[in-house]
Amino acid sequence: xxxxxxxxxxxxxxxxxxxxxxxxxxxxxxxxxxxxxxxxxxxxxxxxxxxxxxxxxxxxxxxxxxxxxxxxxxxxxxxxxxxxxxxxxxxxxxxxxxxxxxxxxxxxxxxxxxxxxxxxxxxxxxxxxxxxxxxxxxxxxxxxxxxxxxxxxxxxxxxxxxxxxxxxxxxxxxxxxxxxxxxxxxxxxxxxxxxxxxxxxxxxxxxxxxxxxxxxxxxxxxxxxxxxxxxxxxxxxxxxxxxxxxxxxxxxxxxxxxxxxxxxxxxxxxxxxxxxxxxxxxxxxxxxxxxxxxxxxxxxxxxxxxxxxxxxxxxxxxxxxxxxxxxxxxxxxxxxxxxxxxxxxxxxxxxxxxxxxxxxxxxxxxxxxxxxxxxxxxxxxxxxxxxxxxxxxxxxxxxxxxxxxxxxxxxxxxxxxxxxxxxxxxxxxxxxxxxxxxxxxxxxxxxxxxxxxxxxxxxxxxxxxxxxxxxxxxxxxxxxxxxxxxxxxxxxxxxxxxxxxxxxxxxxxxxxxxxxxxxxxxxxxxxxxxxxxxxxxxxxxxxxxxxxxxxxxxxxxxxxxxxxxxxxxxxxxxxxxxxxxxxxxxxxxxxxxxxxxxxxxxxxxxxxxxxxxxxxxxxxxxxxxxxxxxxxxxxxxxxxxxxxxxxxxxxxxxxxxxxxxxxxxxxxxxxxxxxxxxxxxxxxxxxxxxxxxxxxxxxxxxxxxxxxxxxxxxxxxxxxxxxxxxxxxxxxxxxxxxxxxxxxxxxxxxxxxxxxxxxxxxxxxxxxxx
Amino acid sequence: xxxxxxxxxxxxxxxxxxxxxxxxxxxxxxxxxxxxxxxxxxxxxxxxxxxxxxxxxxxxxxxxxxxxxxxxxxxxxxxxxxxxxxxxxxxxxxxxxxxxxxxxxxxxxxxxxxxxxxxxxxxxxxxxxxxxxxxxxxxxxxxxxxxxxx
Numbered sequence: 001x002x003x004x005x006x007x008x009x010x011x012x013x014x015x016x017x018x019x020x021x022x023x024x025x026x027x028x029x030x031x032x033x034x035x036x037x038x039x040x041x042x043x044x045x046x047x048x049x050x051x052x053x054x055x056x057x058x059x060x061x062x063x064x065x066x067x068x069x070x071x072x073x074x075x076x077x078x079x080x081x082x083x084x085x086x087x088x089x090x091x092x093x094x095x096x097x098x099x100x101x102x103x104x105x106x107x108x109x110x111x112x113x114x115x116x117x118x119x120x121x122x123x124x125x126x127x128x129x130x131x132x133x134x135x136x137x138x139x140x141x142x143x144x145x146x147x148x149x150x151x152x153x154x155x156x157x158x159x160x161x162x163x164x165x166x167x168x169x170x171x172x173x174x175x176x177x178x179x180x181x182x183x184x185x186x187x188x189x190x191x192x193x194x195x196x197x198x199x200x201x202x203x204x205x206x207x208x209x210x211x212x213x214x215x216x217x218x219x220x221x222x223x224x225x226x227x228x229x230x231x232x233x234x235x236x237x238x239x240x241x242x243x244x245x246x247x248x249x250x251x252x253x254x255x256x257x258x259x260x261x262x263x264x265x266x267x268x269x270x271x272x273x274x275x276x277x278x279x280x281x282x283x284x285x286x287x288x289x290x291x292x293x294x295x296x297x298x299x300x301x302x303x304x305x306x307x308x309x310x311x312x313x314x315x316x317x318x319x320x321x322x323x324x325x326x327x328x329x330x331x332x333x334x335x336x337x338x339x340x341x342x343x344x345x346x347x348x349x350x351x352x353x354x355x356x357x358x359x360x361x362x363x364x365x366x367x368x369x370x371x372x373x374x375x376x377x378x379x380x381x382x383x384x385x386x387x388x389x390x391x392x393x394x395x396x397x398x399x400x401x402x403x404x405x406x407x408x409x410x411x412x413x414x415x416x417x418x419x420x421x422x423x424x425x426x427x428x429x430x431x432x433x434x435x436x437x438x439x440x441x442x443x444x445x446x447x448x449x450x451x452x453x454x455x456x457x458x459x460x461x462x463x464x465x466x467x468x469x470x471x472x473x474x475x476x477x478x479x480x481x482x483x484x485x486x487x488x489x490x491x492x493x494x495x496x497x498x499x500x501x502x503x504x505x506x507x508x509x510x511x512x513x514x515x516x517x518x519x520x521x522x523x524x525x526x527x528x529x530x531x532x533x534x535x536x537x538x539x540x541x542x543x544x545x546x547x548x549x550x551x552x553x554x555x556x557x558x559x560x561x562x563x564x565x566x567x568x569x570x571x572x573x574x575x576x577x578x579x580x581x582x583x584x585x586x587x588x589x590x591x592x593x594x595x596x597x598x599x600x601x602x603x604x605x606x607x608x609x610x611x612x613x614x615x616x617x618x619x620x621x622x623x624x625x626x627x628x629x630x631x632x633x634x635x636x637x638x639x640x641x642x643x644x645x646x647x648x649x650x651x652x653x654x655x656x657x658x659x660x661x662x663x664x665x666x667x668x669x670x671x672x673x674x675x676x677x678x679x680x681x682x683x684x685x686x687x688x689x690x691x692x693x694x695x696x697x698x699x700x701x702x703x704x705x706x707x708x709x710x711x712x713x714x715x716x717x718x719x720x721x722x723x724x725x726x727x728x729x730x731x732x733x734x735x736x737x738x739x740x741x742x743x744x745x746x747x748x749x750x751x752x753x754x755x756x757x758x759x760x761x762x763x764x765x766x767x768x769x770x
Numbered sequence: 771x772x773x774x775x776x777x778x779x780x781x782x783x784x785x786x787x788x789x790x791x792x793x794x795x796x797x798x799x800x801x802x803x804x805x806x807x808x809x810x811x812x813x814x815x816x817x818x819x820x821x822x823x824x825x826x827x828x829x830x831x832x833x834x835x836x837x838x839x840x841x842x843x844x845x846x847x848x849x850x851x852x853x854x855x856x857x858x859x860x861x862x863x864x865x866x867x868x869x870x871x872x873x874x875x876x877x878x879x880x881x882x883x884x885x886x887x888x889x890x891x892x893x894x895x896x897x898x899x900x901x902x903x904x905x906x907x908x909x910x911x912x913x914x915x916x917x918x919x920x
Contacts, residue, residue: 019803658861
């Protein structure tokens, strides 16, 4: 391969660095109306009265929008395929507000300052209601967070709003109680994972204008432009054909921009007034009023026999979806489906639980998507079990984990919101990942700990898996067009959000067309101009959209060869195309690609050569990895320093090895943030404390010493040029690897994230008291 | 009110509100390479050079900039191009929202301390947050840029 799996610069890096207009707000109309949202000061309240008379009198105020301005159409902001596996439990504006930061009303004015002044003049009377702020108290609480009659599920997701349950699920393989009873060793432990904030650097941003065909054209910093178009159409009853959604460059998403945020209000204002409008979330709004990772309680039971065989896994999980149920069921299911198959030789597995409403900021999609929560619990529990059995945790994993050509019954049972898809692990290099990781971290000489005067050095590890798109649901499509002068346009619905998909998809097309990256011009994510794609989520772009690009390139190539055969007056099978010229292998006559493309554009039997192809996965081949952390703990302060993080990844072929490494590095650091200190914290009254970047700390470059990220050789037949996905897998291992390393250092087990020096200190005190 | 600002070597009159920050004035006037990120000087994407020194424009009142030289990434185009090449070489590009501001800070570091050590580079750039890359590839690219230029 000449382009794929070779060093290729990002197709857009230079222009971005030079500050060219690229991001959503760079394209806002100068005279856009500004939309500012009044946000709820109460975690749960009913709006009794809104007095906006004074505000409306203010010069420059265009309108004040309240729930009375909107038809009551419940929808979900989740940004998923249709019908969505998330409850339709949200209105553009509602008479109830369900968390501090929820939308009360919106002011539309000519400037930020006028909007702020108007907001100060508006008086709202609330009937303040008792909130639910502890997710373990939500089920069958006398408080009902969603009493409204119009809300509904699209199909059975276990939605029981009267019990504050947004979704519920149960799955059994074998009889777990029976298996556990027969085991020689059983451990039980409860884990807690916290809410994490995405903190993409570009805030949620949307702007819109009416175009000269009187259609609404929306620029949005979104991961799902086609879903955005559909949801706006359904929620505001604007015909789909009247809406164009363009996704410019996106400044980071991580799942946070899968859902729609400001789109409804902006579209409504522009459609109603005919004037351009925009919204840019403040950082406080990004923290308080978008969404977070789902916090969870995971009650785990593991059983093994005396021969070192893992026999049973029982996971009872409670997940907190906050005020609205975006991704409630699907994140929950991934907590099981992309974690439990790691140990596929068990007799029985149970995965059961509920996703509940609370009066906190909603939870939604976030890189890892449940798998990081499940991984922390399972991979911590495996080490706990090994301690109890007195066996080596590496050896135990090597004997019990998934291997190539094996399968798990869970694949067929659990999908994302629906039943799953049976599949064999045609590629699973987990054994090699573990072997190489042990060497790279120098496990032998460091495990379990090396104690010096003031520090303890230790190592810990975890294994992980993810998926590659949602089979039979996620569709991606690509159009490739041949131009005169022999270069190509590649139009994809796939959504570049900074992960490098424009570059990776260009490479796939260039490889198949035997040309260079500069001869393929990509344009992505414009609902008028590019074919459909579900968007950037579920680790789907390289695998699903990449396969669509590969198909399109193949089909275009055969169309070109057909035409060349006509021009060179021979049969198709006599044509040899090398990317630059077509050769008739019989008479050695040839035509260059440039002459060929010019001829069919301008001179004889002219035609446009262009094909569109699409792809839907029939399986979701998981990438696998082993993550190893080396830490130094200060014996006095219990401060933990990360010396090195070794990631050995099987993601199939790396289409762009450097960008793949960037995906893993970035995800590891985001995972370390969650493992270490990132924590969405609320006051006792439900107010978000961590509502800016001073109170919510993300890793800085001073926190990162060394990342060792390597890829094992692997070729997934079903993927484009052998590729699987790599966007999410990196985030899964840090919490468990760190917890295991802390145990190896100090003999204490932290079961509640994040793993702070304070928690270590408290556990050490308890240990020393014993 | 009207003020004169020298931006990228060109002096121009700007109409501003007296309580307006430099970031808003710049973006309003199409200097969109300067980004908005956090609103309170903690992320670095709004960085501009103020008489050659990196500052967060989100907290600098525009009125205080009269008579000072403001540089955005367009003002150091050649340097940004060089740095972009190292970013491409090392795979340090991701969403890029922080890249123009990073180019300005790195350029300023080069002028102050060409031979910066790893720790000095990290300390100088600590205010330029990145949520995508995990910093390692960025660091390597920045080091190469500083090394090859010195």
